[in-house]
Amino acid sequence: MTVGVLGGGQLGRMLALSGYPLGLSFLCLDPAVDAPAGQVAPLLRGAFTDTRLLRRLARRCEVVTFDWENVSVATLRSAMRGSGARLAPPLPALATGQDRVAEKRLFERLGIPTTRWQAVDSRDDLERALRRVGLPGVLKTRRLGYDGKGQAVVRDAPAAAAAWERLGGVPLLYEEWVPFDCEVSIIGARRRSGEIAVYPLCGNIHSGGVLRLTRAPWGAPRLQRLAAGHLRRMLEHFRYSGVLTIEFFVRGGRLLANELAPRVHNSGHWTIEGAVTSQFENHLRAILDLPLGSTAALGHAAMINFIGHMPARTALLSRPGLHLHDYGKQPRPGRKIGHCCLVETTAARRDARVRRLLAELAVGITLP
Amino acid sequence: MTVGVLGGGQLGRMLALSGYPLGLSFLCLDPAVDAPAGQVAPLLRGAFTDTRLLRRLARRCEVVTFDWENVSVATLRSAMRGSGARLAPPLPALATGQDRVAEKRLFERLGIPTTRWQAVDSRDDLERALRRVGLPGVLKTRRLGYDGKGQAVVRDAPAAAAAWERLGGVPLLYEEWVPFDCEVSIIGARRRSGEIAVYPLCGNIHSGGVLRLTRAPWGAPRLQRLAAGHLRRMLEHFRYSGVLTIEFFVRGGRLLANELAPRVHNSGHWTIEGAVTSQFENHLRAILDLPLGSTAALGHAAMINFIGHMPARTALLSRPGLHLHDYGKQPRPGRKIGHCCLVETTAARRDARVRRLLAELAVGITLP
Numbered sequence: 074m075t076v077g078v079l080g081g082g083q084l085g086r087m088l089a090l091s092g093y094p095l096g097l098s099f100l101c102l103d104p105a106v107d108a109p110a111g112q113v114a115p116l117l118r119g120a121f122t123d124t125r126l127l128r129r130l131a132r133r134c135e136v137v138t139f140d141w142e143n144v145s146v147a148t149l150r151s152a153m154r155g156s157g158a159r160l161a162p163p164l165p166a167l168a169t170g171q172d173r174v175a176e177k178r179l180f181e182r183l184g185i186p187t188t189r190w191q192a193v194d195s196r197d198d199l200e201r202a203l204r205r206v207g208l209p210g211v212l213k214t215r216r217l218g219y220d221g222k223g224q225a226v227v228r229d230a231p232a233a234a235a236a237w238e239r240l241g242g243v244p245l246l247y248e249e250w251v252p253f254d255c256e257v258s259i260i261g262a263r264r265r266s267g268e269i270a271v272y273p274l275c276g277n278i279h280s281g282g283v284l285r286l287t288r289a290p291w292g293a294p295r296l297q298r299l300a301a302g303h304l305r306r307m308l309e310h311f312r313y314s315g316v317l318t319i320e321f322f323v324r325g326g327r328l329l330a331n332e333l334a335p336r337v338h339n340s341g342h343w344t345i346e347g348a349v350t351s352q353f354e355n356h357l358r359a360i361l362d363l364p365l366g367s368t369a370a371l372g373h374a375a376m377i378n379f380i381g382h383m384p385a386r387t388a389l390l391s392r393p394g395l396h397l398h399d400y401g402k403q404p405r406p407g408r409k410i411g412h413c414c415l416v417e418t419t420a421a422r423r424d425a426r427v428r429r430l431l432a433e434l435a436v437g438i439t440l441p
Numbered sequence: 442m443t444v445g446v447l448g449g450g451q452l453g454r455m456l457a458l459s460g461y462p463l464g465l466s467f468l469c470l471d472p473a474v475d476a477p478a479g480q481v482a483p484l485l486r487g488a489f490t491d492t493r494l495l496r497r498l499a500r501r502c503e504v505v506t507f508d509w510e511n512v513s514v515a516t517l518r519s520a521m522r523g524s525g526a527r528l529a530p531p532l533p534a535l536a537t538g539q540d541r542v543a544e545k546r547l548f549e550r551l552g553i554p555t556t557r558w559q560a561v562d563s564r565d566d567l568e569r570a571l572r573r574v575g576l577p578g579v580l581k582t583r584r585l586g587y588d589g590k591g592q593a594v595v596r597d598a599p600a601a602a603a604a605w606e607r608l609g610g611v612p613l614l615y616e617e618w619v620p621f622d623c624e625v626s627i628i629g630a631r632r633r634s635g636e637i638a639v640y641p642l643c644g645n646i647h648s649g650g651v652l653r654l655t656r657a658p659w660g661a662p663r664l665q666r667l668a669a670g671h672l673r674r675m676l677e678h679f680r681y682s683g684v685l686t687i688e689f690f691v692r693g694g695r696l697l698a699n700e701l702a703p704r705v706h707n708s709g710h711w712t713i714e715g716a717v718t719s720q721f722e723n724h725l726r727a728i729l730d731l732p733l734g735s736t737a738a739l740g741h742a743a744m745i746n747f748i749g750h751m752p753a754r755t756a757l758l759s760r761p762g763l764h765l766h767d768y769g770k771q772p773r774p775g776r777k778i779g780h781c782c783l784v785e786t787t788a789a790r791r792d793a794r795v796r797r798l799l800a801e802l803a804v805g806i807t808l809p
Contacts, residue, residue: 090458093481096754096767096779113461113481349762364759371739386464391732394717399464411464 077134080141081108083400091353127152161360162315190248202247253322259300347374445502448509449476459721495520529728530683558616570615621690627668715742
């Protein structure tokens with residue numbers, strides 16, 4: 074059985090590596106000749122906008138999924154039609170994840186608390202949004218944003234003008250800037266027949282809009298129940314199949330939804346070594362309507378992203394129990410090129426190790 | 442960095458899957474167009490006896506290893522010469538593993554107890570061996586034996602004659618048949634710079650000469666120390682790099698070496714989920730002279746081989762915590778086509794689950 078993957082990044086790569094033991098085959102589509110997934114699975118090379126190529130992919134697969142959500146919904150719909158392949162996760166979830174306004178509206182509709190926000194399509198809209206939502210805030214493009222790209226923090230009126238100069242011209246969204254206590258994400262899978270499995274909550278640290286560190290399990294049981302409840306409603310709303318992620322700000326014990334990702338997520342990489350079944354395997358099980366695997370944690374895990382620079386392999390592997398994931402990418406400033414993961418028996422031991430590691434590996438962040 | 446693998450079976454496949462996260466590339470050589478490793482890594486298709494092809498493999502790799510030990514030592518030596526690639530494990534270990542007589546002699550030389558044995562090159566030799574070693578015994582080809590192939594149990598003189606008829610014509614070895622209490626294997630890795638890491642002992646159940654079930658950790662600490670000591674002497678003797686396995690019979694608390702395998706081993710598949718670092722990753726670390734990973738067990742693991750027939754995927758995946766490994770092979774009677782693994786918190790829980798599983802999956806063996 075062949076799974077098609079739109080996007081041949083590290084997510085597609087880890088998807089393939091976790092799916093081979095299940096007896097699956099993979100076919101990726103990506104514009105880059107050296108795409109990480111293309112190093113471990115056959116690659117159709119070409120643009121995500123090439124309907125003919127997408128159709129070729131779909132014809133050769135039983136199910137098509139994506140490791141990258143900025144694929145044109147219209148192109149995808151047209152390519153899938155009559156191909157005989159199923160698309161999973163479903164298109165409406167993809168479309169919602171692509172549009173910050175649709176996302177916010179859905180959060181509100183499902184009773185999932187989110188930040189105060191306003192759609193901004195003109196300079197007048199921006200003035201109104203600044204008045205209604207207040208300062209400070211964040212101006213974001215409605216579409217094509219990821220890893221902090223297409224965003225500007227707005228602290229005062231001149232900053233708002235500058236942000237408008239930089240981002241204006243495409244539909245935007247203005248939302249309040251939340252002085253959060255921490256950021257968390259909840260990741261879970263649903264299969265077509267309705268079974269749902271939710272992972273322990275992840276505690277995330279970003280820097281420059283990019284995830285740097287995840288620790289899991291994270292937070293009190295009350296927070297876990299709350300986040301899992303929100304995720305379940307979202308999964309059921311879409312009659313979802315696959316893995317879905319919601320990121321939240323935590324403020325005074327409350328969850329405020331920030332965004333959703335209709336796919337496996339960087340904050341879930343710890344599940345490879347830290348959970349009974351990885352998010353990648355569960356995504357595959359879910360889209361193939363196979364029984365979901367246990368999402369139980371095997372200990373207290375931490376995942377550290379390598380951005381732009383990979384520490385020396387020997388230095389990493391000499392640390393007992395440290396698991397390396399090299400995505401096979403050329404290092405470039407700001408580029409995610411790998412991560413490492415460790416699993417300890419207690420949260421305190423984990424945090425002590427993470428503190429030392431962050432200092433020794435000089436990855437540019439520290440633990441609060 | 443590219444690792445060449447002679448043999449594209451399931452061992453090569455799992456080697457590649459465990460090596461991609463380290464940022465490695467792979468190139469396999471195998472005669473079969475549908476070789477399991479060729480489904481996850483580039484494949485040079487051709488015979489193991491094709492010196493030119495082996496040379497092509499060696500020229501494209503930094504290091505060449507094997508997932509199958511019945512490769513001609515002379516061909517390999519000739520192919521490696523001047524290629525710039527290193528071969529690991531070392532040729533003398535491969536040569537010893539290919540010849541049951543050399544193997545027995547080495548066990549004796551290193552003070553590793555083994556069964557009583559005699560080389561048998563003629564009918565007269567056989568008579569002599571029967572007198573000296575006694576009955577019952579096992580007549581085996583000196584070379585090209587694996588998974589019980591090229592062996593005959595000899596209970597009396599007519600059986601000896603029949604075995605000679607069947608196997609004679611090639612150099613043989615006759616050894617005592619040991620009424621063992623159980624079979625175990627010890628697996629460990631050594632890197633060139635001398636570091637050694639040894640896994641917990643594995644308890645193995647064979648049927649028809651083929652491994653069916655492994656449980657690990659296994660046996661008393663005394664047995665572990667004894668087996669690890671034997672393995673270390675062997676690793677140091679060869680100034681080995683890579684993973685090495687020795688299989689033993691256990692009889693009255695004593696270990697009797699049965700055979701060695703200069704490679705990752707079927708009885709070590711449990712290390713993928715059941716140990717901090719898998720035997721596959723440690724083999725790669727060892728042959729690349731990288732720091733070895735922890736061999737500590739994460740719990741009490743069991744590995745069940747699927748021979749000739751694969752249970753339904755849905756049935757397997759519906760069992761919590763059961764990890765499936767499908768090798769992507771066409772089912773054929775007697776063929777190893779996959780395995781599953783489970784890890785429990787106690788040996789008693791593991792054994793109870795294994796008992797149920799063996800009955801439910803109808804894999805043709807039961808637990809004593």
